[in-house]
Amino acid sequence: MRTGTDVTRIASANGGAFDVETSQGAWRARNVVLATGGFQKAKIPPLSAQLPGHILQLHTDDYRNPGQLPDGAMLIVGTGQSGGQIAEELLAAGREVHLAVSTCPEAPRRYRGRDIFDWLMQLGMNGHEYGFNAPTPEQLPSPALRFACNPLLTGANGGHDIHLRDFGRRGIRLHGHLEAADDGVLTFTDDLPQRLARVESGFGQRMGPMLDAFIAAAGIDAPPAEPRAADDWLPSEPAQLNLAAAGITSVLWATGYQLDFSILDIPVLDEWNYPRHSRGVTEHPGLYAVGLPWLTGQASALVAGVGRDAEYIAGQIAG
Numbered sequence: 001m002r003t004g005t006d007v008t009r010i011a012s013a014n015g016g017a018f019d020v021e022t023s024q025g026a027w028r029a030r031n032v033v034l035a036t037g038g039f040q041k042a043k044i045p046p047l048s049a050q051l052p053g054h055i056l057q058l059h060t061d062d063y064r065n066p067g068q069l070p071d072g073a074m075l076i077v078g079t080g081q082s083g084g085q086i087a088e089e090l091l092a093a094g095r096e097v098h099l100a101v102s103t104c105p106e107a108p109r110r111y112r113g114r115d116i117f118d119w120l121m122q123l124g125m126n127g128h129e130y131g132f133n134a135p136t137p138e139q140l141p142s143p144a145l146r147f148a149c150n151p152l153l154t155g156a157n158g159g160h161d162i163h164l165r166d167f168g169r170r171g172i173r174l175h176g177h178l179e180a181a182d183d184g185v186l187t188f189t190d191d192l193p194q195r196l197a198r199v200e201s202g203f204g205q206r207m208g209p210m211l212d213a214f215i216a217a218a219g220i221d222a223p224p225a226e227p228r229a230a231d232d233w234l235p236s237e238p239a240q241l242n243l244a245a246a247g248i249t250s251v252l253w254a255t256g257y258q259l260d261f262s263i264l265d266i267p268v269l270d271e272w273n274y275p276r277h278s279r280g281v282t283e284h285p286g287l288y289a290v291g292l293p294w295l296t297g298q299a300s301a302l303v304a305g306v307g308r309d310a311e312y313i314a315g316q317i318a319g
Helices: 046-050 081-092 116-130 143-147 164-169 192-218 306-318
Strands: 007-012 018-022 025-029 032-034 056-059 073-077 097-100 173-175 178-182 185-188 240-242 248-253 287-289
Touching: 046 178, 073 081, 081 097, 081 164, 116 192, 164 173, 164 192, 173 192, 287 306
Parallel strands: 032 287, 056 248, 073 097, 073 248, 097 173
Antiparallel strands: 007 018, 018 025, 178 185, 185 240
């Protein structure tokens, strides 16, 4: 184990080995496993360059606490887990918050008497016994869905739901998708009612029925699902926002991550910068991958789910 060591280049070497250049010298390896995860490089939209220079811009990767931010209002772009959780934290700190809404689905933190992740782990580990086979990457409608956002909820204060309409009632200014910036004026899509409806319906359309079917098939004694009360509250924010007039001094990009294999000097990446592979065995002999989003299934990038892929790859190397 070498700590404080950066790998800077991986290239093919004679005899089927690899030359590995690092900040602590060069190595020769018979096998290389890419285990750097799916969150290597913060993804920031190109229009960030159009914002005024005096606006502080941070990605969630660099955010630590409200004390980092200058006085004034702030805009958060994106409502995945990080965007929603940071918005809640800033609201509790007394900050004025604007929130550009994406389409990540809301989900209950607790469902039918248990934590939602308890159900998901049970489904992932035991579902095959009852005919619930986890979806494979090949079954995704598009390769882009390998990088889709996770359900919107939080683990703060013991864990609870996050609802965007509730944010709005509590004072957060909700906007549509940020699509343009010009001379300090931001333009959002005017489809916020449709976005909120999509965010709220995702769990009931897909995840909820799947969990209900698993609970029934496994004969698990669980209380019935509690129906969510109808909520037709709608914000009234305009499609354009003048940063100066709104007093916005900082923008937080909650826009996710992208893969970065720039250290890899081997032509094995597809158009998504994802290694071409079969169960983590890449097209280049001796080069493997684990821990990537949807490597073999939805849990491949999770600590609780990577073990199955890692065991298979270890067997391939040992063989």
